[in-house]
Amino acid sequence: MSRKPFLVLALSVVGISFAGPLVRLSAADPVAIAVWRLGFSLVIVAAFLAASGEWREFRGITRGELGLAVVSGVSLALHFWAWNASIRLTTIAASVTLVNLQPAVVAAISAIALKEAPSRKQVLGIVVAILGAVVIAAPDLGAGLTRGNAPLLGNLLATSAAVTAAIYYTIGRRLRRSLGIWSYVAIVYAAAFFVLATIAMSLGVRLAPQPPREIAIFAGLALGPMLLGHTGMNWALKFLPAYVVNLTVLGEPVGATLLGALIPSIRQIPTVSTLVGGAIVLTGVIVAANNVTDRYASPARVKGKS
Numbered sequence: 001m002s003r004k005p006f007l008v009l010a011l012s013v014v015g016i017s018f019a020g021p022l023v024r025l026s027a028a029d030p031v032a033i034a035v036w037r038l039g040f041s042l043v044i045v046a047a048f049l050a051a052s053g054e055w056r057e058f059r060g061i062t063r064g065e066l067g068l069a070v071v072s073g074v075s076l077a078l079h080f081w082a083w084n085a086s087i088r089l090t091t092i093a094a095s096v097t098l099v100n101l102q103p104a105v106v107a108a109i110s111a112i113a114l115k116e117a118p119s120r121k122q123v124l125g126i127v128v129a130i131l132g133a134v135v136i137a138a139p140d141l142g143a144g145l146t147r148g149n150a151p152l153l154g155n156l157l158a159t160s161a162a163v164t165a166a167i168y169y170t171i172g173r174r175l176r177r178s179l180g181i182w183s184y185v186a187i188v189y190a191a192a193f194f195v196l197a198t199i200a201m202s203l204g205v206r207l208a209p210q211p212p213r214e215i216a217i218f219a220g221l222a223l224g225p226m227l228l229g230h231t232g233m234n235w236a237l238k239f240l241p242a243y244v245v246n247l248t249v250l251g252e253p254v255g256a257t258l259l260g261a262l263i264p265s266i267r268q269i270p271t272v273s274t275l276v277g278g279a280i281v282l283t284g285v286i287v288a289a290n291n292v293t294d295r296y297a298s299p300a301r302v303k304g305k306s
Contacts, residue, residue: 069179
């Protein structure tokens with residue numbers, strides 16, 4: 001029985017946990033951050049695409065598959081735009097928690113579109129994890145009503161980013177059955193890049209030049225959250241249902257919150273509600289992930305194209 005998909009997901013959680021702190025450290029416009037992040041990622045993906053020979057798959061891709069991949073890329077672009085903006089308006093803990101409510105949306109879409117409904121135990125785990133997310137975000141939700149619109153707007157943007165991310169991962173689950181990892185993410189990341197570049201130009205956002213510090217942050221976002229995080233999760237979508245992959249990333253708020261507390265220039269010390277909510281989230285993840293290995297990681301399911 002292979003546990004490789006779960007090991008990859010564990011590494012992916014580590015990668016995406018750096019996204020919130022890195023975005024918070026950047027002084028660039030949220031759209032510029034996303035464009036540069038995807039630009040660096042495409043350079044890396046292009047190298048793997050050439051080395052693996054998966055570029056040959058483009059010859060056999062159908063119009064339907066190409067259309068779905070482009071929709072996935074557009075969803076990813078909107079996800080990055082909304083989430084990067086939310087980080088500036090609310091706390092890292094609230095933003096990464098609300099954006100990771102996506103498993104509930106993914107579970108519903110998967111049951112209807114992919115015929116992959118979660119078990120009762122997995123539904124229970126998702127509900128528990130979401131309750132933990134609400135506990136973490138509750139102080140900021142209240143602040144949005146009492147201290148102005150910024151925290152509330154940030155929380156709403158993070159929630160919309162959860163919906164677009166759910167669409168992105170659900171489509172990934174569908175297309176990864178027939179496409180290799182590098183050919184798939186090449187189309188998706190390229191579509192997201194062009195959408196965000198168009199948005200940047202229409203809004204008059206300056207993309208270049210950028211100072212060396214910002215370039216280093218963008219490169220870090222490409223290597224950690226993008227290559228290790230998103231690409232790792234897209235790889236796992238071939239072997240695991242989308243809601244399982246998304247449930248696993250609910251560990252991100254814990255990692256991002258710890259990093260936000262440890263990095264001196266951010267220094268966001270977790271509140272009691274954040275710590276309690278984090279414990280509830282992890283409990284929900286453990287409940288839902290229990291016995292998932294037996295259902296989805298059998299040798300027959302992990303053979304074939306990566």
